[in-house]
Amino acid sequence: MNNHTESEENYIKALYYLGGEATVASGALANRVGAKGPSATQAVRRLASKGLVEVIPYKGVKLTLDGLTLAKHILRKHRLWETFLVEKLGFGWEEVHSIAEQLEHIQSRELVEKLAEYLDSPAHDPHGDPIPQADGKIPPAVGKPLQQFPQGSSLKVVRVEDAGTDFFTQLDLLKISLGKEYTLKSVSSFDFSIQLQAEEGESFWLSHSMSSNIYAISL
Amino acid sequence: MNNHTESEENYIKALYYLGGEATVASGALANRVGAKGPSATQAVRRLASKGLVEVIPYKGVKLTLDGLTLAKHILRKHRLWETFLVEKLGFGWEEVHSIAEQLEHIQSRELVEKLAEYLDSPAHDPHGDPIPQADGKIPPAVGKPLQQFPQGSSLKVVRVEDAGTDFFTQLDLLKISLGKEYTLKSVSSFDFSIQLQAEEGESFWLSHSMSSNIYAISL
DNA sequence: TCAAAGGTTTAGTTTTACCTAAACTTATTT
DNA sequence: AAATAAGTTTAGGTAAAACTAAACCTTTGA
Numbered sequence: 001m002n003n004h005t006e007s008e009e010n011y012i013k014a015l016y017y018l019g020g021e022a023t024v025a026s027g028a029l030a031n032r033v034g035a036k037g038p039s040a041t042q043a044v045r046r047l048a049s050k051g052l053v054e055v056i057p058y059k060g061v062k063l064t065l066d067g068l069t070l071a072k073h074i075l076r077k078h079r080l081w082e083t084f085l086v087e088k089l090g091f092g093w094e095e096v097h098s099i100a101e102q103l104e105h106i107q108s109r110e111l112v113e114k115l116a117e118y119l120d121s122p123a124h125d126p127h128g129d130p131i132p133q134a135d136g137k138i139p140p141a142v143g144k145p146l147q148q149f150p151q152g153s154s155l156k157v158v159r160v161e162d163a164g165t166d167f168f169t170q171l172d173l174l175k176i177s178l179g180k181e182y183t184l185k186s187v188s189s190f191d192f193s194i195q196l197q198a199e200e201g202e203s204f205w206l207s208h209s210m211s212s213n214i215y216a217i218s219l
Numbered sequence: 220m221n222n223h224t225e226s227e228e229n230y231i232k233a234l235y236y237l238g239g240e241a242t243v244a245s246g247a248l249a250n251r252v253g254a255k256g257p258s259a260t261q262a263v264r265r266l267a268s269k270g271l272v273e274v275i276p277y278k279g280v281k282l283t284l285d286g287l288t289l290a291k292h293i294l295r296k297h298r299l300w301e302t303f304l305v306e307k308l309g310f311g312w313e314e315v316h317s318i319a320e321q322l323e324h325i326q327s328r329e330l331v332e333k334l335a336e337y338l339d340s341p342a343h344d345p346h347g348d349p350i351p352q353a354d355g356k357i358p359p360a361v362g363k364p365l366q367q368f369p370q371g372s373s374l375k376v377v378r379v380e381d382a383g384t385d386f387f388t389q390l391d392l393l394k395i396s397l398g399k400e401y402t403l404k405s406v407s408s409f410d411f412s413i414q415l416q417a418e419e420g421e422s423f424w425l426s427h428s429m430s431s432n433i434y435a436i437s438l
Numbered sequence: 439t440c441a442a443a444g445g446t447t448t449a450g451t452t453t454t455a456c457c458t459a460a461a462c463t464t465a466t467t468t
Numbered sequence: 469a470a471a472t473a474a475g476t477t478t479a480g481g482t483a484a485a486a487c488t489a490a491a492c493c494t495t496t497g498a
Contacts, residue, residue, distance in 0.1 A: 007485060027445060039486055041447055046484075058446060058493055089333040102325045108318050114308040226455065246475060258456055260477055265454080277463055277476060440498095447492065454484085461478070468471085 004050075006105045009074055011043050012052060013104075015063050016071035023060035072132040073112075078104040079125035079132075080115050086126040087119065093126050093160075094168030128159025128178055128215065143215030146194055146206070149184050156181045159215035167213060174204060181219065223269075225324045228293055230262050231271060232323075234282050235290035242279035291351040292331075297323040298344035298351075299334050305345040306338065312345050312379075313387030347378025347397055347434065362434030365413055365425070368403050375400045378434035386432060393423060400438065 004012075014032040018024045030040035044061050047053040052067035063071060081103040085096040113134060116122075123139040125131055130139040143158040157180050160171065171177070182196040185203055194211045197203040206214070223231075233251040237243045249259035263280050266272045271286035282290060300322040304315040332353060335341075342358040344350055349358040362377040376399050379390065390396070404414040404422055413430045416422040425433070 005484075025445080026447085035485085036487065037446065038448080038488085042485075085330075089330070089337055091329075091333065095329070099325070099327050099330055102327070103322075106318070106321045108321070110310075110314070111304075111308070111318055114310065118308055224454075244475080245477085254455085255457065256476065257458085257478080261455075441496100442498100443494100443496080445492105445494080447490105449490075450488090452485100452487075454486105455482100456484105457480105457482075459479085459481105461476100463476070464474085466471100466473075468469100 003107075004070070007043065008047060008050075008052075009070070009105055011040070011047060012063070012067055012071050013074050013078075015053065015061060015067070016075065019062070021063060021068060023056075023062045025060050029061060069136060072136055072138070074104050076132040076134075077106070077112055079129060080112065080119060080122070082125045082127070083119050083122050083131070084115060092168070092172070094165050094172075096126070097162060124159075126178070127162055129162075143217050146184070146196075146211040146214050146216060147187070147192065147208070149216065149218060151184060151186055153184050154181065154219040155184060155216040156219055157214060157216050161213035161215075163213045167210070170210060171214075174206075176214070182216075222326075223289070226262065227266060227269075227271075228289070228324055230259070230266060231282070231286055231290050232293050232297075234272065234280060234286070235294065238281070240282060240287060242275075242281045244279050248280060288355060291355055291357070293323050295351040295353075296325070296331055298348060299331065299338060299341070301344045301346070302338050302341050302350070303334060311387070311391070313384050313391075315345070316381065343378075345397070346381055348381075362436050365403070365415075365430040365433050365435060366406070366411065366427070368435065368437060370403060370405055372403050373400065373438040374403060374435040375438055376433060376435050380432035380434075382432045386429070389429060390433075393425075395433070401435075 010033050011029065014029055015024055018028055018032055026040045026044060027037055029044070030037050033040070033043075035043075044053060044055055047061075047067070048055050052064055052070060054062050054064055078100045081100040082093075082096045085091040085099060086093055091099075116134070122131055123133075124142070128142065130141050132138045141159070146155075149155055157176060157178055159178070160176075161167075180198070182198055185195040185197045187194050192208040192211075194206045194208075195203055196206060229252050230248065233248055234243055237247055237251055245259045245263060246256055248263070249256050252259070252262075254262075263272060263274055266280075266286070267274050271283055271289060273281050273283055297319045300319040301312075301315045304310040304318060305312055310318075335353070341350055342352075343361070347361065349360050351357045360378070365374075368374055376395060376397055378397070379395075380386075399417070401415040401417055404416045406413050411427040411430075413425045413427075414422055415425060
């Protein structure tokens with residue numbers, strides 16, 4: 001029950017990403033893993049025979065409890081490795097995803113726990129996403145999207161959505177990173193863009209699509 | 220030319236281990252990777268079609284220059300990861316091999332170089348084996364087997380052969396580790412066992428099969 | 439409600455990577 | 469030099485994991 005291929009793990013991860021414990025359509029699953037429909041149907045059958053998912057033909061797929069546990073464990077590894085890559089090796093946050101996608105498949109319980117310890121058992125990864133713990137519990141996802149803050153509020157950026165390389169590049173350009181504090185100066189009622197002001201006086205505008213991927217807490 | 224499967228990399232690694240640049244019999248190769256003869260024949264054909272090896276049927280297989288470069292790169296990754304696992308995560312040297320066998324297949328040039336830098340560009344891994352450098356050069360293998368030292372000589376352990384779990388367990392039991400210094404008190408002319416004396420006076424005997432896997436330099 | 443559209447599954451093919459059994463080379467021994 | 473032993477390759481089979489084309493459900497729209 002403990003030996004899975006990379007492909008299997010990728011399907012499990014995708015299932016978790018798309019629906020958590022809910023039912024997912026095979027087309028969406030195929031799409032997520034970058035395969036065509038029939039490949040997903042077939043893969044899902046293999047997973048079902050290992051007791052990781054339940055399938056209702058023409059209806060959808062759902063993770064079993066075992067599948068859910070596995071999904072969270074893979075996510076744990078992914079986010080721990082991301083943390084390692086950024087904190088210890090000095091990678092930028094846009095570069096780590098594809099490497100962590102490989103590292104998350106390394107099989108060694110002991111390695112995962114030693115790595116977690118080495119990183120001081122973090123609850124959140126470099127993007128601010130919660131890292132599932134060894135017991136399966138998931139720390140709360142912190143922050144609300146910037147739009148939900150009223151004008152004039154003081155806030156701290158605590159999380160960014162993984163919205164692709166271009167998004168991260170833009171964040172770097174604007175020198176936005178986790179922990180930075182801003183005052184929300186104004187919100188355009190025309191295009192919902194947002195004006196932020198940093199401590200040191202510089203202020204700048206963020207498009208709606210940028211700001212909706214940035215999460216903060218109020219100070 | 221830069222995209223290889225894990226299986227392919229395992230065959231390349233085995234070929235390098237068994238013969239370096241020399242010709243290797245397909246049976247020995249199969250044996251090393253834990254497969255049967257026909258699997259090796261087939262695998263070797265795939266490698267040949269990618270220009271990584273040259274085959275003479277019924278005679279043997281040999282790495283090409285590309286194959287050799289790849290082999291050294293994989294070995295570099297393996298030994299860097301071993302170093303990481305021992306130095307940073309606190310693994311014992313007997314535990315790291317199987318985990319490094321997985322990690323060595325992670326594909327990211329940048330990761331390898333950042334890891335090397337993080338470890339201070341080591342020339343040797345935790346067993347004292349040389350780590351191939353980014354340019355393909357291999358640092359000298361240090362030390363001679365204990366038997367080659369005359370009675371009465373002072374020596375420092377600098378390298379141990381990877382001779383399996385039981386060997387490492389025995390080393391731990393005897394508290395032998397890299398960097399430790401001893402005086403070679405006597406050599407039995409009956410069974411070639413060796414008597415070592417540590418600084419703090421304790422002395423003990425090593426069987427021939429133990430001592431032939433332990434390498435040292437004289438002080 | 440019934441038919442077209444859209445999504446899903448089946449059928450059949452490909453590649454990697456392993457296997458066993460049989461055929462074939464090479465080496466050894468008498 | 470011929471026979472046998474040892475090692476290698478071919479032949480044919482299986483499983484994972486992907487694909488395309490065709491058949492099959494479901495849903496939706498006229």
